[in-house]
Amino acid sequence: MKLTDSREIKADPATVWRAILDPDVLKECIPGCESLTGSIADGFEAAVVQKVGPVKARFTGVVHLTDIDEGRSVKISGEGKGGAAGFAKGGAVVTLEPIADGTRLTYDVDASVGGKIAQLGSRIIDGFAKKMADDFFARFQEAVEGPEAEEEVVATDETDGKKKGWFKRLIGG
Template identity: 45%
Template sequence: MDMTGQRTLQVTQQQAWEALNDPDILKACIPGCQRFEPSGDQKFAVAAGIKMGPVSAMFNGSVQLTDIVAPQSYKLNFDAQGGVAGFGKGESSVEIKPLEKGCELHYTVHSSVGGKIAQLGQRLIDGVAKNMAEDFFKRFEAELEKRYPPAEEPIPQQSAPAQTSAGVPVWMWAAGAAVALAVVVMVTR
């Protein structure tokens, strides 16, 4: 399976880098993760419960970081065994690019599975992987917001509410934009 994607994050490149290298944050963000802990030089032991269709299993494995260019990018190799359910292995690249406000995270994943889970069919496996990636990013963005809350901008003092040319107060447009941004707003490691 191959997957690529990108996410715009509302934190700096350095803040995103620190979060992507924090085992506690990753454990909280990876769906079904029971363990994510250092086990050597740039290596982590991982355990996660995964359900794909009728197959549920605890996968134990490792993640090894390579080609590290802090705070911009790294590659990782992963390998996990799920007993009779099968195995998964692969590689991923992560790149964080600074933006004027925030940063953009780009990722690619190439993985393969074998055993019982491989018999489920590629469409089911791809669907579960995409859902897990989406779940990871929702959790990751929530963790980032908890760790680095957005700064509140001071509200200028005015005697009367500002109006736009359409007659709607400026604060309503800002609130609507914030709600729209909140609605818009498988890296696994």
């Protein structure tokens, strides 16, 4: 399954770059992520719970950031095992480009699954992979941009009660 898309983020490329390398941001942005520990140099161990069609599984695996071109691009790749449910692996090449209003973040995703999950059929798997990528980058955009000024008082993330744009406020953006 391959997917390419982009998002225009209202933050400078340096802020977006810091966020994409921040393990706390990655943990908050990965749908269903229970834990993410480790470092950029050694890789991260992750635990993610996901439901694909009728199959719900807890995947444990590793995430690596490679091919790092400082401030411009990085490859995020991971592989997880979900026990009897099977396995999932994939990666995304993330590229940053300065634009007038901030940064254009482009991503090329390549993902595959095996085992019981693979038996669900390509339509379900492809839809799930697209939704996961869209959810990750939507959450990432919210974490970096934050809400519009008039929305800031009432805007909260439904998943954990944290206000949106927490990364941008954390770094003083």
